[in-house]
Amino acid sequence: MSDLPLIQADHAVPAPAATTSPGGRRRRLRLLSRTDRVVITLMVLVPLILVCGLVWLPALATVLLSGTNWDGIGPIGEIDWVGWKNYDDVVNIYPPFVPAIQNNLLWLAALFVVATPFGMFLAVLLDKELRGSRFYQTALYLPVVLSLALIGFVWQLIYSRDQGLLNAVLGSNVDWYGDPHVNIWAVLVAAGWRHVGYIMLLYLAGLKGVDPSLREAAAVDGSSEVSTFFRVVFPVLRPINIIVLVVTVIESLRAFDLVWVINKGRNGLELLSALVTANVVGEASRIGFGSALATIMLVVSLVFITVYLATVMREDRR
């Protein structure tokens, strides 16, 4: 956020002011010129308005709507309040809900345990200035650039049961997209394919920024490649590691596009985000019910965000 450094600067100055009288405090504020104050006000106000208008108000509206049975038709005055009924329905009579939660967790685990470390590994390899590393870099990052509709189409060509590449090559008859025990893994491969390239680029950028003298020093001290990475480079890259972690969590919570392109998040590919969309967007317009699902998703996201913020703030205080 753009206002962070300003607040920090503010904290940095007041050491002498803290002991003086309130009058001195006012004088310190006057250190800022009129232009400064206008700029600060704008820099605080504009993001504040944007964040409130685009994030918190809609979020609040979602929470409010989740207590209604609005179908998207008619004026707001006609909306009926139904209390907790939508939540009751979600948990008790909506069969896709439990699989959706399970799949979201599975998604997080798969990205965290397999895709992210693999992307980091590739970044470390590419950082070695191999011949043709530009080519590998582009090839690995390509999936991130491709449009989702295209990705869905590409994987459909591979996974189709009757006409797909995979079954043709393996001579098998696996229903990659249709069998609910198989399709989530098939999709995770596709999702991981994208995620690996993304993490690789993020991490590679971080590795390029590591001071070479650190590695030289480690080499002089007789440290092996592996231990140099784990003992020196990895700890130095802590901020990047946190970004990678957050990106992984975000990616698994917002996982949506692939399953939507494949079968609209049904039959084994249920995800919270897909359920929200299926209910709210489109002809169905179960806005109250969909908002209840969205609120549940908001709460889940808030848990992760809180954990993240708490970690970062503890870090800052140190």
Next chain:
Amino acid sequence: MSRPRSQAEYLARLVPPSVAGLNRRSLLAGAAGAGALLGTGVLAGCGSDSGSGTDSKTVSVGSNASDPTPKDVLAKLTAAFQGSSGIQANINTVDHNTFQENINNYLQGKPDDVFTWFAGYRMRFFAAKGLAGDVSDVWGKLSGFSDAFKKASTGDDGKQYFVPASYYPWAVFYRKSVWQQHGYQVPQTLDALNALGAQMKKDGLNPIAFADKDGWPAMGTFDILNLRINGYQFHIDLMAGKETWTSDKVRKVFDTWAGLLPLHQPDALGRTWQEAAQSLQQKKSGMYLLGLFVAQQFNDNEQDDIDFFTFPEIDSTIGAKALDAPIDGYMMARKPKSTANAKKLLEYIGSVDAANIMVKGDPGTLVANTGADTSGYTALQKKAAELVGSATEIAQFLDRDTRPDFASTVIIPAFQQFIKDPKDIGGLLTSIENQKKSIFTS
């Protein structure tokens, strides 16, 4: 996080906006909240008239005819309309699925004077909500429509809100050459169908091609079984939420379906209808219950090889005369800029002249007006028209005969669950019934 802030920010900027957290939250919450609250919609922008003149010589048409053939037909229709009436029709074409998904916002915003839609529950729902204009006086000037079509165009209040243009029946399709080769006969009863399927299996064919990746094709199977076992009225009442899904009648439909499933192509949930249709085209499957549009997947020189029969009788007291034949047509906005022009256009669309243009332009459908010159029909079209003409009742297909939220968020997952595991019918029907109660009472 304090030291390398600049680097972290640099990296954060590498994150594409589509992945950044803020964007995600605003997107999700926005979709759920703001978009819904504002209601008036995204599509209103695309849908609002392009030639916004309020003079009495234009009329705007919101069209879902995004495929080349129907788009071309509509262009020819409006050109001919301009020739005869002097009124210019401006067509706003929107992708077929997008149009359907945005219909709520579209109708509450600034819809075009005339727009494409389907007959059925949803049409009556819009009429009841006051989102569509009454076109009963247009019907007074129309001729050539059977009572079944007029009934399908009528709202709950007894007035007409819809002008039919084209339709297509659902039936069991097969390749004549394959059937001649093996000497198969069209089955007249369920037992005969089962026997035929068993014989096809022996001959190394998939008896019935089947696909349900997109969720809707299985609705056709349910519809026809329910129509054959319980009759049209029960089917429509069930769709309207008036009958219970846990009744023995519905149970019998699923039991019959479960008995037929072994004859269906396995692993249907990963297959698109196009792939299933191609298995019929490639002579790997014996037959396929689908709409007339199955012919799209056949080459031009194979069109004469396609034939069909209506799904056989199951209960002799009910017969085999009802079927699914979704009707596409046009409706009028609640407040068109010029009601007179909009009605003139609808009257023209319902005319024999317009029907003749449609016959020439699109061999994939059948025209609703019986006065049209159908000598240009292919043999398949002629037979399809006869089939629908002899039908005693016409259903519109499950997702057009019931609430869209019920069809898409309850029925599709439930039918897919059934195809996956046909054993637990009782639990499945209880689940459908519980959700139905919640949706239909809200």
